[in-house]
Amino acid sequence: MLHPPHQSSQVAAVPQQRVPVRDRDQDAPWHTEAVCRRDEAGLFFAPSKEPTAARLAREEAAKRVCARCPVLVECREHALLQPEPYGVWGGLTAAERRVVLARRRRRDVELKNTGRPVAAAG
Ligand code: SF4
Numbered sequence: 001m002l003h004p005p006h007q008s009s010q011v012a013a014v015p016q017q018r019v020p021v022r023d024r025d026q027d028a029p030w031h032t033e034a035v036c037r038r039d040e041a042g043l044f045f046a047p048s049k050e051p052t053a054a055r056l057a058r059e060e061a062a063k064r065v066c067a068r069c070p071v072l073v074e075c076r077e078h079a080l081l082q083p084e085p086y087g088v089w090g091g092l093t094a095a096e097r098r099v100v101l102a103r104r105r106r107r108d109v110e111l112k113n114t115g116r117p118v119a120a121a122g
Contacts, residue, residue: 030078076091
């Protein structure tokens, strides 16, 4: 089982800039390049009984970290495929991932029934 890249128990250097794909080690697991590997601020998962305003601010801060992460796409797909039920993964909250998954399911049903895709899914 893959552990969330943003567990504080995992320690790694934090890259400050997006790493070009061609410079990345293609054999290394994607999470080894996760910008959030040291989530010392606790941005990616909600503490219990978090007020809504605090949650929204925390999630936006987590998304800003994700925006500069070189493995955003891999992380997002991992979270969608599992699916990961909690936390911010790949720049999406759990609620946003549920929307993407619902769109994908609708697209797949439409494609199966008509042979034509509906609007693009995330
Ligand atoms: S996209 Fe975000 S949650 Fe995923 S590894 Fe990068 S920083 Fe962490």
